[in-house]
Amino acid sequence: MSKAYVTEILSVGTELLLGHVTNTDARDIAEQLSKIGVDVRYQTVVGDNPQRLRDCVEIAKSRADIIITTGGLGPTCDDLTKQILAECFGLKLVKNEAEYAGLYDYFNVKKNFTPNNFLQAYLPEGCTVFHNNCGTAPGCAFEAQGKVVVMLPGPPKECNAMFRESAIPYLRRFSDGLIVSHTLNIFGLGESTVDQMFRDEMNAMRNPSMAPYAKECDCLLKVTAKAGTAEEAEDMLRPAIAEIRGKLGDIVYGMDVDCIEEAVMQLLRDRPLTFAAAESCTGGDIARRFTELPGASAFFLGGVVSYTNGVKAGVLGIDPALIEEKSAVSYEVAKAMAERVRQLTGADVGLGVTGLAGPDGDGVHEVGTVFISLSDGERTWVREAHMGAQRTRSYVRRMAGNYAFDMLRRYMTGLDVLG
Amino acid sequence: MSKAYVTEILSVGTELLLGHVTNTDARDIAEQLSKIGVDVRYQTVVGDNPQRLRDCVEIAKSRADIIITTGGLGPTCDDLTKQILAECFGLKLVKNEAEYAGLYDYFNVKKNFTPNNFLQAYLPEGCTVFHNNCGTAPGCAFEAQGKVVVMLPGPPKECNAMFRESAIPYLRRFSDGLIVSHTLNIFGLGESTVDQMFRDEMNAMRNPSMAPYAKECDCLLKVTAKAGTAEEAEDMLRPAIAEIRGKLGDIVYGMDVDCIEEAVMQLLRDRPLTFAAAESCTGGDIARRFTELPGASAFFLGGVVSYTNGVKAGVLGIDPALIEEKSAVSYEVAKAMAERVRQLTGADVGLGVTGLAGPDGDGVHEVGTVFISLSDGERTWVREAHMGAQRTRSYVRRMAGNYAFDMLRRYMTGLDVLG
Numbered sequence: 001m002s003k004a005y006v007t008e009i010l011s012v013g014t015e016l017l018l019g020h021v022t023n024t025d026a027r028d029i030a031e032q033l034s035k036i037g038v039d040v041r042y043q044t045v046v047g048d049n050p051q052r053l054r055d056c057v058e059i060a061k062s063r064a065d066i067i068i069t070t071g072g073l074g075p076t077c078d079d080l081t082k083q084i085l086a087e088c089f090g091l092k093l094v095k096n097e098a099e100y101a102g103l104y105d106y107f108n109v110k111k112n113f114t115p116n117n118f119l120q121a122y123l124p125e126g127c128t129v130f131h132n133n134c135g136t137a138p139g140c141a142f143e144a145q146g147k148v149v150v151m152l153p154g155p156p157k158e159c160n161a162m163f164r165e166s167a168i169p170y171l172r173r174f175s176d177g178l179i180v181s182h183t184l185n186i187f188g189l190g191e192s193t194v195d196q197m198f199r200d201e202m203n204a205m206r207n208p209s210m211a212p213y214a215k216e217c218d219c220l221l222k223v224t225a226k227a228g229t230a231e232e233a234e235d236m237l238r239p240a241i242a243e244i245r246g247k248l249g250d251i252v253y254g255m256d257v258d259c260i261e262e263a264v265m266q267l268l269r270d271r272p273l274t275f276a277a278a279e280s281c282t283g284g285d286i287a288r289r290f291t292e293l294p295g296a297s298a299f300f301l302g303g304v305v306s307y308t309n310g311v312k313a314g315v316l317g318i319d320p321a322l323i324e325e326k327s328a329v330s331y332e333v334a335k336a337m338a339e340r341v342r343q344l345t346g347a348d349v350g351l352g353v354t355g356l357a358g359p360d361g362d363g364v365h366e367v368g369t370v371f372i373s374l375s376d377g378e379r380t381w382v383r384e385a386h387m388g389a390q391r392t393r394s395y396v397r398r399m400a401g402n403y404a405f406d407m408l409r410r411y412m413t414g415l416d417v418l419g
Numbered sequence: 420m421s422k423a424y425v426t427e428i429l430s431v432g433t434e435l436l437l438g439h440v441t442n443t444d445a446r447d448i449a450e451q452l453s454k455i456g457v458d459v460r461y462q463t464v465v466g467d468n469p470q471r472l473r474d475c476v477e478i479a480k481s482r483a484d485i486i487i488t489t490g491g492l493g494p495t496c497d498d499l500t501k502q503i504l505a506e507c508f509g510l511k512l513v514k515n516e517a518e519y520a521g522l523y524d525y526f527n528v529k530k531n532f533t534p535n536n537f538l539q540a541y542l543p544e545g546c547t548v549f550h551n552n553c554g555t556a557p558g559c560a561f562e563a564q565g566k567v568v569v570m571l572p573g574p575p576k577e578c579n580a581m582f583r584e585s586a587i588p589y590l591r592r593f594s595d596g597l598i599v600s601h602t603l604n605i606f607g608l609g610e611s612t613v614d615q616m617f618r619d620e621m622n623a624m625r626n627p628s629m630a631p632y633a634k635e636c637d638c639l640l641k642v643t644a645k646a647g648t649a650e651e652a653e654d655m656l657r658p659a660i661a662e663i664r665g666k667l668g669d670i671v672y673g674m675d676v677d678c679i680e681e682a683v684m685q686l687l688r689d690r691p692l693t694f695a696a697a698e699s700c701t702g703g704d705i706a707r708r709f710t711e712l713p714g715a716s717a718f719f720l721g722g723v724v725s726y727t728n729g730v731k732a733g734v735l736g737i738d739p740a741l742i743e744e745k746s747a748v749s750y751e752v753a754k755a756m757a758e759r760v761r762q763l764t765g766a767d768v769g770l771g772v773t774g775l776a777g778p779d780g781d782g783v784h785e786v787g788t789v790f791i792s793l794s795d796g797e798r799t800w801v802r803e804a805h806m807g808a809q810r811t812r813s814y815v816r817r818m819a820g821n822y823a824f825d826m827l828r829r830y831m832t833g834l835d836v837l838g
Contacts, residue, residue, distance in 0.1 A: 015632065017459045019450025020641075023442055026464070031438025040436045041471065045445070045462035052460065059478060076614045076631070077621070106807065114615040134811060157635065157811075276730075283710025284703030287724040291702025294778050294812060302730035304723055305706040311695075311721035311764050315734070345730050359713055393713060 005148075005174040007033060007040045008064035010056055012072040012081050013154055014047040025070040025152070025159045032168060037177040037226075038066070048078035057088040061147060066174060068167070071154030073137040075116045081151060082140075086124040089144040093122040096129055099138045106136060130166035134158045141170050148174065180233035181224040182241060183213075187260060187406045188251040188419060191219050197247070208240045217398045218259070221248075250415050253406065260405040261289045267412050268299045273348040275408065277303035278316055278341035280328065280354040281370060286401045301345045306337065316340045327364055329354050334371035335380050342375050349411065350375045351404045357396040358389070368396050372403040374411055381417040383407065424567075424593045426452060426459045427483035429475055431491040431500050432573055433466040444489040444571070444578045451587060456596040456645055457485070467497035476507045480566060485593060487586070490573030492556040494535045500570060501559075505543040508563040512541040515548055518557050525555060549585035553577045560589050567593065599652035600643040601660060602632075606679060606825045607670040607838060610638050616666070627659045636817045637678070640667075669834050672825065679824040680708045686831050687718045692767040694827065696722035697735055697760035699747065699773040700789060705820045720764045725756065735759045746783055748773050753790035754799050761794050768830065769794045770823045776815040777808070787815050791822040793830055800836040802826065 009026045016023050023045060030040045042064060046056045053072075060067045072081030086093050100121035107117055120137045123129060130139035135158040141150040150167050152159045186194065194212045195202075198221070202210055208225040223240055227233040245252055254263035277286045277300075284305045290296050306312040309328055313320045318336045326332040334352045342350025355370025356362060368387035373380060385403055387396050410417050428445045435442050442464060449459045461483065465475045472491075479486045491500030505512050519540035539556045542548060549558035554577040560569040569586050571578045605613065610633035614621070617640070621629055627644035642660055646652040664671050673682035696705045696719075703724045709715050725731040728747055732739045737755045745751040753771045761769025774789025775781060787806035792799060804822055806815050829836050 014630075016446075017449055017462065018453045019446045019448070019459075020632075022446045023462075027435075027438045027441045029438070030436055034437045040438075041466065042475075043436065043442075043462075043464035047460065055482070056461070063474070075611045077618065078630070106809065114611050116615060117611055133809075155633070155635070277724075279703075279706075282707075283715070284698070284706030284722070284724065287698075287703030287726070288701075288707045291724075291726060292813065292816075296702070297726055300702075300726055302724045302726040302734065303703070304734065305696075305703065305710075305721045307706070307710060307716055307719055307721040314765065315721065315723065315763055344734055346733065394711065397711075 004039055005065040006063065007038055007066040007068065008042040008044065008060040009040060010060055010067055010069045011043070011045045011154075012048065012053060012069060013045070014049075014078070016045045016071075017047045024156050025154065028156070028160055029068060029070070029152075029163055032163060033171070035179045035181065036168065036172055037175040037179060038171060048072060048080060050080055050084055053080065053084045054088060057085060061088070061145070064147070066148040066150070066171070068150045068152065070152045070159050073120065073139060073151060073153045075114075075120050075137070077116075079119075082123065085149055085151060089124070089142070089147070089149065091124040091126070091142070091144060094125045096121050096123050096138070099123070099129060099131070102131075103136060128170060130162050132158055132162060133165065134161045139166065141167065177226060177228060178230060178233060179224060179226045180230055180237060181222050182237055183256050184221040184223070184241070184244060184248070184252050185254040185257055185260070185263065186219045186221060186248065186251050187253050187402060189219060189248075194219055194221060198244070205240070208236050210240070210244070216395060217402055250410075251419075253409055259289070260402050260409065261293065264290070264405050264409050264412075265293050265295070265299070267409060271412060272299065273412070274299055274301050274346075275349040275351060276301045276341045276345035276347040277351040277353070277404070278337035279303060279305050279352075280307060280312070280337070281357040282353045282397050282400050282404075283307055285397050286351065286353065286404055289401055289405075301347045304341055304344070312337070316344065327362070329356055329362060329365050329369060329371065331371055331382050331384065334373040334382050335375070338373035338375035338380055342377060348376065349408065351408065353400050353404055355385075355396065355400055357393045357400075358391070359393060367391075370396065370400045370403070372400060372407060374404070374407045374417055376411070381407065383418055423458055423595055424484040425482065426457055426485040426487065427461040427463065427479040428459060429479055429486055429488045430462070430464045430573075431467065431472060431488060432464070433497070435464045435490075436466045443575050444573065447575070447579055448487060448489070448571075448582055451582060452590070453598050455587065455591060456594040456598050457590060467491060467499065469499055469503055472499065472503045473507060476504060480507070480564070483566070485567040485569070485590070487569045487571065489571045489578050492539065492558060492570060492572045494539055494556070498556075501542065504568055504570060508543070508561070508566070508568065510543040510545070510561070510563060513544045515540050515542050515557070518542070518548060518550070521550075522555060547589060549581050551577055551581060552584065553580045558585065560586065596645045596647055597649060597652060598643060598645050599649055599656060600641055601656055602675050603640040603642070603660070603663060603667070603671050604673040604676055604679070604682065605638045605640060605667065605670050606672050606821060608638060608667075609633070613638055613640060617663070624659075627655050629659070629663070636814060636821055669829070669832075670838075672828055678708070679821050679828070680712065683709070683824050683828050683831075684712050684714070684718075686828060690831060691718065692831070693718055693720050693765075694768040694770060695720045695760045695764035695766040696770040696772070696823070697756035698722060698724050698771075699726060699731070699756070700776040701772045701816050701819050701823075702726055704816050705770065705772065705823055708820055708824075720766045723760055723763070731756070735763065746781070748775055748781060748784050748788060748790065750790055750801050750803065753792040753801050754794070757792035757794035757799055761796060767795065768827065770827065772819050772823055774804075774815065774819055776812045776819075777810070778812060786810075789815065789819045789822070791819060791826060793823070793826045793836055795830070800826065802837055
């Protein structure tokens with residue numbers, strides 16, 4: 001194993017000091033670096049103040065080999081990270097022609113460029129430029145005075161993308177080993193149940209190791225191995241993951257996917273079908289979530305947001321007498337919604353969701369009651385879910401969408417749709 | 420005004436360095452302190468390592484008057500914050516009888532005490548003890564060597580509660596006033612243009628001060644005043660905000676709101692109308708965003724997600740020949756979408772959005788081209804927006820929704836709908 005490089009993350013921004021935003025950049029970077037075996041030992045936050053930033057850079061130089069900055073690369077007068085870092089390492093800022101031309105094109109199209117925007121194209125001499133694919137401010141990396149400096153933009157999307165695309169490949173040579181993780185995505189069991197189920201394994205396993213994680217409406221099981229190479233780590237992970245999957249069965253909806261709609265998209269690519277959604281309490285969130293994924297239009301035809309009974313009747317064509325008799329939040333109306341949206345759009349499968357997301361109730365059902373339906377023209381399945389009145393509006397909406405996508409996944413893979 | 424006390428937050432915990440948890444404690448503390456006028460100037464994160472913690476304490480002593488630590492107060496062998504801080508300030512740890520008795524009772528009931536738990540009752544001599552109402556580890560504060568030290572537990576619930584209940588009252592005497600901020604929400608100008616527009620004021624203004632902030636698709640201008648009381652601060656802010664609003668005009672859509680749909684909801688409560696949306700490239704996001712707000716059903720009737728041309732024709736009833744002739748991404752189709760969804764749902768106002776969110780194009784329009792429409796039955800307005808082909812899919816979708824909500828705001832307040 002080579003030298004262990006000590007890393008410091010230096011986040012620059014008065015908004016962090018004032019607590020207006022949380023320092024998620026430092027967390028993301030630290031997490032990614034720990035995966036490639038780079039050891040973050042200090043994190044510092046300082047405001048947009050030249051002298052204090054200079055002092056913090058000097059402290060970082062005295063105790064770290066790698067300094068990663070976030071923030072302060074933009075065009076405004078309080079963006080000074082590049083200037084100060086270059087100064088502390090005795091480097092000049094020079095105009096980068098490619099970035100300058102890119103900014104020129106960008107702001108020319110937008111017709112609202114201001115001269116300060118071009119300051120973003122000035123970078124430390126001799127640096128490796130990291131182009132910003134999510135914003136305008138480029139980042140960069142350089143080696144000087146025996147230290148490695150990496151500068152990333154502050155907005156989390158930009159920081160995250162640039163870190164993965166450019167900084168990780170740049171920093172990989174400073175790593176002394178490698179950590180590989182896979183995440184099993186689970187729908188239908190909570191974190192504490194999974195924790196209980198695998199408690200013995202978790203206590204016994206060291207490498208690979210496993211840990212459950214909970215996101216708002218998702219339960220994940222992360223399995224991690226450390227080895228000299230990625231192949232070795234993968235070889236260690238394979239049997240462990242097979243055993244865990246065997247124990248969990250068909251509630252595992254994917255591996256290393258961000259969300260259940262992404263797992264559905266992967267399935268659809270192999271066995272295409274078209275679907276549509278009639279949404280009441282989810283208010284368009286099922287459509288929105290699926291259409292976040294590029295290529296959605298090959299499978300998702302569209303839908304109706306039938307937020308009020310008038311739209312359920314007038315647009316979806318559901319019999320008002322049925323709504324009157326059974327109420328909008330009912331097995332029967334959910335069933336009709338999936339069937340009608342399927343007919344209306346000509347899709348292979350229709351999904352329907354109606355329920356009470358809260359905070360207000362309807363005097364009949366408990367908040368958190370949701371009916372989710374799937375129709376393929378021959379048969380319609382309806383699931384009744386009770387999420388509990390203590391749940392937030394956004395939880396109920398997200399979870400209702402998860403149920404719908406999970407029913408679609410189960411339908412496509414030949415499992416019992418209602419699980 | 421008295422001396423301004425410089426504050427450093429020193430967070431102790433290897434789990435922070437590894438990125439397993441986000442440092443929300445530092446954000447919460449900073450936010451609360453800024454409200455009582457205590458100036459956080461540095462935040463540092465260090466692991467559970469005695470020598471590195473000692474070094475960080477020495478750095479904090481050299482640059483701050485108040486040092487607030489989080490984490491490392493528990494009973495395990497890697498909890499060393501109290502020991503190291505006491506050592507750095509030449510203080511002994513002494514047994515606090517009240518805390519000892521409390522721990523004794525607590526662990527006696529739980530029947531799972533281990534001797535190391537009693538280490539939590541040892542605190543720096545002469546300190547003010549902060550009892551922990553959410554956990555077992557007490558916190559504390561002391562003054563020594565001209566510095567103020569406050570130690571808080573790491574778990575966010577415990578840290579937050581103790582900070583509010585005990586640390587804020589203790590620290591109030593070091594505050595030299597109180598900070599009040601208001602945020603102006605702007606649609607239609609970018610951060611750098613706003614920065615340019617107010618550069619002179621920003622350089623000249625000290626108290627109140629102002630600064631632009633950019634969120635992904637939003638531009639904010641934050642105006643902050645520091646004064647002895649909230650009333651004084653508000654009195655200082657009022658004329659400053661009036662002047663800024665005067666200069667910005669009707670592109671200010673709100674003050675202190677989270678998003679443009681929230682501003683629209685506020686307007687709707689005063690002058691109710693109903694609306695519906697026909698969404699193509701936004702894929703249900705307009706419906707989803709508005710229905711995130713409780714009470715949405717009083718104003719939003721529903722909509723159609725016409726993600727494919729078949730749904731535009733079959734559900735919305737747009738003439739397929741028009742789509743064929745003008746293409747789905749066109750002024751004419753956007754116009755028809757707003758008009759048709761209004762008729763179909765019986766809403767007062769219809770909104771329509773069609774465009775190319777990318778990453779794939781249609782061979783005709785540049786990615787990022789979006790047409791946004793509003794129809795009130797008498798007249799239909801259509802706006803053509805070009806967001807630039809380098810924008811992400813999620814940016815184009817969010818921004819298209821912002822345009823639609825902004826048109827609705829302008830319509831409701833009697834402004835030119837197209838701005």
